Amino acid sequence: MTQEHKQKDGSITKTPELSQAEVTAAEKEGVKEALKKSAETNFITQSATENNDEYAGDRWPDRHEIMQWSHVIGFGLDEFRDAVKEGAMPNIPEGKIAGLLELERSGQNRTEYVRALCKRLGVKSPTEVTGAGPGHTNDVTPLSKL
Numbered sequence: 001m002t003q004e005h006k007q008k009d010g011s012i013t014k015t016p017e018l019s020q021a022e023v024t025a026a027e028k029e030g031v032k033e034a035l036k037k038s039a040e041t042n043f044i045t046q047s048a049t050e051n052n053d054e055y056a057g058d059r060w061p062d063r064h065e066i067m068q069w070s071h072v073i074g075f076g077l078d079e080f081r082d083a084v085k086e087g088a089m090p091n092i093p094e095g096k097i098a099g100l101l102e103l104e105r106s107g108q109n110r111t112e113y114v115r116a117l118c119k120r121l122g123v124k125s126p127t128e129v130t131g132a133g134p135g136h137t138n139d140v141t142p143l144s145k146l
Contacts, residue, residue, distance in 0.1 A: 003015050003016075003017050059098075059129075060094065060095040060098035060099070060129065061095065062093070062095035062096070062099070063095050063096065063098035063099035063102060063129075063130075064099060064102075065099070066096060066099030066100060066102070066103055069092060069096045069099065069100060070100075070103060072084065072092065072100060073100060073103055073104055073107070073108075073113070077112055077113070080113060080116060081116050084097060084100070084116055084117060084120050085116075085120060086120060094120075094121065097117055097120050097121055098121060098129050098130070100117055101114065101117040101118065101121065101126055101129050101130060102129065102130040102132045104117065104133075105126055105130055105132040105133030106132040106133060108138065109133050109134070109136075109137050109138050110137065110138055110140045111137040111138060111139050111140065111141075112140070112141075114126055114137045
């Protein structure tokens with residue numbers, strides 16, 4: 001048996017009608033093929049990760065839950081530096097420092113604040129931590145004692 005299908009151009013094509021057993025067999029083949037592709041992708045990804053010395057995951061996965069520490073951004077520069085330095089009490093966890101960097105870059109983006117946070121994290125550029133902010137920082141150094 002065949003089925004007729006009318007095409008957009010008006011022509012008619014005939015396709016064989018499949019039995020339920022044939023449909024089931026085709027579905028099984030599709031599932032097998034999908035599993036093969038998935039296994040291949042997983043193998044390639046795993047091999048690339050194992051053979052690569054770089055860290056593949058998010059280095060600071062808890063940086064997004066930052067609101068309990070957000071008040072630190074409002075400190076004056078000296079107080080801020082004291083609060084974010086290694087060993088400060090209370091100690092701000094490294095993941096939260098990364099979150100503060102993202103928050104600062106998304107907001108005021110002050111040069112000295114960004115530098116203090118990068119120093120604590122041991123990174124050369126804030127782009128190693130976050131994509132937030134423009135390609136520059138805002139210099140807020142006073143021009144005079146006033």
